[in-house]
Amino acid sequence: MLFQIKSYLKFLWNSKNEHGVHSPFVFDLVTNCFYDKKKYPEYRILKDYRNSLLQNKNFIEVTDFGAGSKVFKSNKRQISKIAQTAGISTKRAELLFRIVNYFQPDSILEIGTSLGLATSALSLGNPKSKIETLEGCLNTMTIAKKQLQLQNLNNIELINTEFSNYFKTNNAQPTTHNLIYFDGNHSKKATLEYFEQLLSTISNDSVWILDDIHWSLEMEIAWKIIQNHPKVKVTIDTFQWGIVFFRTEQEKEHFVIRT
Template sequence: MKLLRRIFFPLWKIRARFWVRKRIKEEQEPIRKVASALKDSLKGKLDVEEKLWVKNIEQLRQELKQNEQEIIVTDFGAGSPNENRTPQEMYTGVVNSTKVSKVVCASKSPFWSLFLHKLIREFQPEKGLEFGTSLGLSASYQASAMTINGKGKLITMEGSLSLVEKAVSNFTKIGLINIETVQGRFSDNLEKVLSQNNPIDYVFLDAHHDKNATIEYFETLLPFLSDNCVIVFDDIRWSKGMKKAFSLITQNPRIKFVFDLKEMGVCILAPENKERVIYKVK
């Protein structure tokens, strides 16, 4: 899988550059902003403040990669694409003994993390919600963008207590104070988190990887999303179920902009009378 990614990712980047060139001057603001976030990520373009945060977060990633400490993780997600965990198994959680250096491999890469950072710089959300904290790397990219924006709070949710403890200490280490970390199953915490943080302007789902669960979370989110909310779905081709979930979700009438970026899907809400546009950068 990693080898395939190494081969195909450079080709995807070429296609993405073409798409950016066509869309960067679009009249419609959401399209322009996504194109701009992608352009800057492809170029690795960072201003002085961004450079400092990215340097510190990537230094943290390197430290985590070298950390051979054993850690007991409880996973309430779907595991791997071929595992076919039952809803009961996912509810109970699967307990695994692993190493920090292995857990960090499941974090978003520097490229995609930077893309999330740039999306937040462009869209300037007040309230962001992340599904799946793990060690806190993607959360750090997103919350640091809010820090630079001078506004915004990120709520990040994680089931495994051991990971929450590590993530919180990582946030402190790099100096982020605009993150609230919520421990527990999403199904147990989501409604409360949403009612306390209504409305939500930005969501990043990078966790459960199960078709029914993903659709359920989206439906629970809907009444709490602001009119122009940005929702990022990770791993939209991770399994047949995730592909189906993304395809069904994008048919919701509140979603007016869909950007299928192969690995991630970005959906943006807009008023119902607007026509939907769908871009595929595959």
């Protein structure tokens, strides 16, 4: 916790709003997406989805995986507590919705479904997109599937799998994903492993969103390595997320933006 507080204070010191952005691409994204104040009707669906989970007092067996297929934690947890502590926040879900709505990606990959809170935002952002969402724990994925069906979110394929194995199996014929949301394993090793394995799926317009880049020192190191990768052109640090673009026409630039 102390590390995250120090990181956040450093973030605030270095961060800017739209007035400190001189890239037309990033300026437009910040002003018309990040700071979009419109009250979208989809926000009500996101809220209903969250409230339904927060009211669910049932317990399920939750299994977490490390990099590779090694199980490192399995315990019983209350669904409402998972939604409260492990799920995306309301503010972040609305921002994720706006990002998808702004870019209108045709193909989306989510790494880490959990209870589907972020998945619902991805789906609502572009109902015409094709979404694949990966989850290692069958029990949480089952809850997510039921919740998504209740909200009639039908553009989603839920896949119960260990992430690294899935990427290795599918890399022979990689699918181009216009947007990837990384929220599956907050370790340096796993983050960089997934990053490298998925580079074959990028297009010039791909958008990657990495969750919890300031979760720990090793996650901050992973973020720095990703920023410096030769294929990466533009990155945006919003503290909670690191957003990556591969646009070859852009000069290499890094931004720290308050949202």
